[in-house]
Amino acid sequence: MNPLLEDAARRASNYLEALPTRAVAALPAAVERLQSLEEPLPEHPQAPDDVLRRLDEIGSPATAASAGGRYFGFVIGGALPVSLAANWLATAWDQNAALHGPAPGVAAFEQVALRWLLEILDLPRDAAGALVTGATQANLCGLAAARHAVLKRAGWDVEADGLFGAPPITVVVGAEAHPTLFKSLGVLGLGRNRVIKVATDGQGRLRPELLPRLSGPTIVCLQAGNVNTGAIDPVGEICERAKASGAWVHVDGAFGLWAAAAPSLRHLCAGIERADSWATDAHKWLNVPYDSGLAFVRDGECLRAAMSVTAAYLPAHPSARSPSDYTPELSRRARGVDIWAVLSALGRSGVAEMIERCCRHARRFAAGLKAAGYDILNEVVLNQVLVGFGDAATTRRAIAELQRDGTCWCGVTEWQGHTAMRISVSSWATTDADVELSLAAMLRVAARCRA
Numbered sequence: 143m144n145p146l147l148e149d150a151a152r153r154a155s156n157y158l159e160a161l162p163t164r165a166v167a168a169l170p171a172a173v174e175r176l177q178s179l180e181e182p183l184p185e186h187p188q189a190p191d192d193v194l195r196r197l198d199e200i201g202s203p204a205t206a207a208s209a210g211g212r213y214f215g216f217v218i219g220g221a222l223p224v225s226l227a228a229n230w231l232a233t234a235w236d237q238n239a240a241l242h243g244p245a246p247g248v249a250a251f252e253q254v255a256l257r258w259l260l261e262i263l264d265l266p267r268d269a270a271g272a273l274v275t276g277a278t279q280a281n282l283c284g285l286a287a288a289r290h291a292v293l294k295r296a297g298w299d300v301e302a303d304g305l306f307g308a309p310p311i312t313v314v315v316g317a318e319a320h321p322t323l324f325k326s327l328g329v330l331g332l333g334r335n336r337v338i339k340v341a342t343d344g345q346g347r348l349r350p351e352l353l354p355r356l357s358g359p360t361i362v363c364l365q366a367g368n369v370n371t372g373a374i375d376p377v378g379e380i381c382e383r384a385k386a387s388g389a390w391v392h393v394d395g396a397f398g399l400w401a402a403a404a405p406s407l408r409h410l411c412a413g414i415e416r417a418d419s420w421a422t423d424a425h426k427w428l429n430v431p432y433d434s435g436l437a438f439v440r441d442g443e444c445l446r447a448a449m450s451v452t453a454a455y456l457p458a459h460p461s462a463r464s465p466s467d468y469t470p471e472l473s474r475r476a477r478g479v480d481i482w483a484v485l486s487a488l489g490r491s492g493v494a495e496m497i498e499r500c501c502r503h504a505r506r507f508a509a510g511l512k513a514a515g516y517d518i519l520n521e522v523v524l525n526q527v528l529v530g531f532g533d534a535a536t537t538r539r540a541i542a543e544l545q546r547d548g549t550c551w552c553g554v555t556e557w558q559g560h561t562a563m564r565i566s567v568s569s570w571a572t573t574d575a576d577v578e579l580s581l582a583a584m585l586r587v588a589a590r591c592r593a
């Protein structure tokens with residue numbers, strides 16, 4: 143066996159095995175040591191095994207243990223072992239997943255993964271899909287398809303003629319839309335600020351009764367899974383109104399869309415299949431390695447019109463789907479392999495169980511903190527919990543102490559005027575024991591800060 147690859151596999155395996163017993167945050171000494179990277183570009187070759195050893199010695203301790211079971215910051219998934227292993231093998235293949243012709247194998251895995259995803263998320267089975275880097279890029283894909291469609295209906299070819307002189311597009315978003323949605327709107331020339339913001343309720347859900355009268359080219363952006371509360375907009379109700387007026391409905395469901403894959407949570411997404419485009423992540427709740435996002439568009443021709451690429455040297459395959467006709471990229475890695483591996487290994491019931499398990503852990507956190515007298519600031523409908531430990535300063539102090547304590551990791555957020563700690567349970571690796579250990583640490587630290 144190739145000793146370098148064997149060494150890498152051994153080091154990776156040792157790293158993962160040590161996660162349960164190490165501090166979750168990178169220790170200050172390890173971060174300090176990153177300074178040693180500040181050296182001149184090597185003039186001459188170095189032995190690859192030395193390079194790998196240094197990477198491990200300097201890099202591994204300077205990581206957050208987000209691949210382990212007690213990392214609850216942001217919305218960060220782990221990587222199921224089967225998807226990590228598949229990812230390694232596919233990286234060894236080093237295929238360019240842009241085109242079907244030169245890389246038929248990875249194109250086939252991608253196509254099957256997309257078909258299974260539409261089934262598991264219960265979206266229109268003939269929707270087009272794109273495997274991209276994350277939900278930010280997936281939002282870009284959905285909104286680019288939307289821009290194409292609403293302007294085409296107004297007699298304007300945006301891909302050919304651009305936006306100068308085009309009929310204006312009304313863009314409606316919820317006041318609690320994710321910041322990356324505005325980034326995508328800005329990139330597409332739709333403007334980060336020239337949007338109509340609709341107020342939300344106490345959970346961050348867009349209030350449908352405040353939706354303005356819609357006419358002309360319009361894109362309505364909804365959200366499934368508020369990053370703070372996990373709440374999902376009343377998608378079905380809004381779709382009905384928006385679509386009656388001919389608007390395009392896009393759903394940013396970076397993690398919340400996965401509620402659709404779990405029978406006990408599916409009702410939260412009722413009517414979501416009536417939207418026109420959907421963005422989600424695989425690297426969050428499906429637990430594949432970074433980076434992996436997904437865009438789906440009901441009328442695939444709109445995505446294709448926005449993203450297709452043609453050139454004499456790019457072999458068009460008359461009967462096969464060319465992935466790069468649906469993505470912003472041309473060359474790219476074979477993300478479909480990691481996703482195919484997870485869906486193969488877990489199946490429909492395994493994915494549902496993973497999603498439901500994370501939500502059960504979130505409810506346990508909320509119940510344990512509430513029983514100790516702390517304020518739970520959201521309805522725990524999904525995998526997100528917001529907790530306050532007293533006034534803002536006390537909450538901030540408790541979070542900082544918890545991060546230093548090292549048992550688990552949670553971050554700070556501001557929610558509708560309150561400073562809160564955010565717990566996001568998004569990893570396959572989190573066990574009941576991880577939750578109890580983490581909860582005990584939270585209660586210990588919070589009690590000390592309150593005293």
Ligand SMILES: *Cc1c(COP(=O)(O)O)cnc(C)c1O
Pocket residue numbers: 217275276277278279320322323365366367368369394395396397423435
């Ligand atoms: C995480 C998230 C995003 C951004 O996703 P990336 O994968 O980081 O690009 C967008 N919207 C929502 C609601 C999110 O939770």
